Amino acid sequence: MATRSTIMDTNSYRDEFVDLLPPQEKELIQRRSQLLGSAYRLFYRKPVHLVRGRGQYLWDAEGNQYLDVYNNVASVGHAHPVVVEAVSRQLRQLNTHTRYLHEAILDYSERILATMPAAIDTAMYMCTGSEANDLAVRVAQRYTGGQGVIVTREAYHGTSALTSGLSPALGAGQEMLPTARTVAAPDPYRSGSAELAQQFAATIQAQIDDLAEEGVKFAAFLADSIFSSDGVFPNHPGMLAAAIDVVHRNGGVFIADEVQPGFARTGEAFWGFARHNLVPDLVTTGKPMGNGMPISALFAKKDVLAAFGDHIPYFNTFGGNPVSIAAAQAVLDVIETERLQEHAQEVGTEFLTALRQVGVAHPSAVGDVRGAGLFIGFELVTDPESKTPDKALALDLLEELRERRVLTSVAGPFGNVLKLRPPLPFAAADISWVCEALDISLTVLGR
């Protein structure tokens, strides 16, 4: 059976916090609750009202500057001038669809496919990570003839009917697909086992067997290799190879969801799967691909994709349009010219070291600090011996950090892991802002 959680509701404004708010924000929230559906959530007990961004910094309506340590959409930096100019230029020229010929989509496809293993040789474009995962699962099901999909226990893969049913992170209100199964993400902090890679592979085999017992043929393992919403588990490079061997031995495909680790963020590699020396069958991307322009993609082995594409036309009106492609090209330009992958590795390593020092100064609260490049999990516990997750502390800490103008949020099944994932220009000079804010906040909170 698939297990469920309610993590999505953790860092959220609720009406009981209304008296914390200044008048302008109170009015905006009242308008929101009147105009927008109740499915919408705001971050923070005291939500932030942003009006401007640049690089890794954001400003609110009163001119306060924030350090963004959370948003991987504006991955090469908020309002990056190279991306802004590329998009504006193409908007003045032409914005149409893929039923007419256009070079830009081909030039981009060649460039991005060159960053992948040669077996991944085909591209398709959509607008959101949800759309990419929705299509990837359908392709996997057509190719394998199976329906069973395995995801991790706290996974989030999208917001469509199909991908919501593969996203236990959405909470108990959202039913999982009957053909879905979950496995716990590989957590070296709590497992402590030297055999974690084999154990993880074995849990996948067990779920494949469970599907088979109920007459469901296995189709795919869909995972983000840094296990972002499970609590950020980069693990050691190569660690996932055994699990993917199990997937392939059972006739399934591996869909690497690169919405989180892709586009140079982990420093060690351009793609999350590449840290593990894997060749996925399907790769999906989203958030950072266009630095905020709605573009996503499915990259695939030609024969896997053909099982779908030879029989069903797929047309995504806005997918792969010249403007979105211009944004995506500019993102690659910036990553190269600003050496952001190397930068993510260098500054990420320095950041990790500094965060571990905060942990040393607050040993009763900080259980583990782990990361790859600029993707770091900072885990809060009630005490380091029991490793009991301290969600209350994590939520209080978020608010304290917000008061010190450091924006982040939480992840993991217990909502106790700070997810530190800044825009890639995040600089060595920003580290002290975060670490001092963490240090003071933990002290203020008596930890």
Next chain:
Amino acid sequence: MATRSTIMDTNSYRDEFVDLLPPQEKELIQRRSQLLGSAYRLFYRKPVHLVRGRGQYLWDAEGNQYLDVYNNVASVGHAHPVVVEAVSRQLRQLNTHTRYLHEAILDYSERILATMPAAIDTAMYMCTGSEANDLAVRVAQRYTGGQGVIVTREAYHGTSALTSGLSPALGAGQEMLPTARTVAAPDPYRSGSAELAQQFAATIQAQIDDLAEEGVKFAAFLADSIFSSDGVFPNHPGMLAAAIDVVHRNGGVFIADEVQPGFARTGEAFWGFARHNLVPDLVTTGKPMGNGMPISALFAKKDVLAAFGDHIPYFNTFGGNPVSIAAAQAVLDVIETERLQEHAQEVGTEFLTALRQVGVAHPSAVGDVRGAGLFIGFELVTDPESKTPDKALALDLLEELRERRVLTSVAGPFGNVLKLRPPLPFAAADISWVCEALDISLTVLGR
């Protein structure tokens, strides 16, 4: 049972046409087939290679100017400077998501909801029409507790797993949902009945009964009120009221898919459903909303939406971001300042009259010309008595029109209806370009 078609493949390049192509286009097509998935389709036997657009005009790589009589995405005109400037300005400022407070999404929601019946009072934002329909169907299913969805026989509602299963236009390769049923779109040309409204309502009741017999509770009727992919049937205003009464009497909801008729296109009203004096329960939008920026929306009665939103968080990373909203606001500005709704009605009426004159000059080929505003169907038949659809003529005609630099495509279960749906700035002066091209092309084709 749901019936199927293969219309999606009609106006498509196929490899057998390769020798028609100049060298540059041949090379682009070879790169496409190598780099992009086989699910992609190109328009025309001799695809068009576009590099620039402005207003209702497009230019190819050799500098040839085309009249665009097809694309409703760049609805207020290709590269409209007001939209370009609004998007560029906001890109320089901030592009982030709905978990922080921002005025723009609230200002836009107030403005767009003011164009609808008061009962439709809540907005949610996505990136594509597919995402809007996917969510709308899930909301309808939660609200009603049913699963059954009725669509028209040639409907296209999206590309996600759920919406593909509600899109018979995708052809026989795509399975329909077992809980889907189809009805023929109301076709006054072929039915000739004065009782068409009642007959259409009765076919919906029959499908609701058929669902009930198989134990499936009825949830929704999902339709585009101009029946675009069914062959463009505007019908007379008010005609759909009886059908929607049946939907409501059976406890279902009506989802008005406004991706096609919305945003002033029909001239007679800002929304397609408004032509019929209806109050839908859910309204979805897409293509024209941001003039090419990927933005879509679901507008809803608060209580209908609450059945979903009170239980499941919905977060669409790029949905409702300030840049997409800036595009959508600019589109409304342009529609107002350029009086595009009035313009669509005036020039659309004139266009319809001129097209009917073409029909009079070619009575053996043109069976019917019908439309509302700038959404016109031009139906080709083998002879006007039998009304037998002439798909071969329609496809030949498309290519002849392309040679005369008029871009359009076909619709309908038989692929024999030209879908004339230009950007709204389409001017009275453009009418003769289209009509002369049609006249000469039909003559060249011996009709």
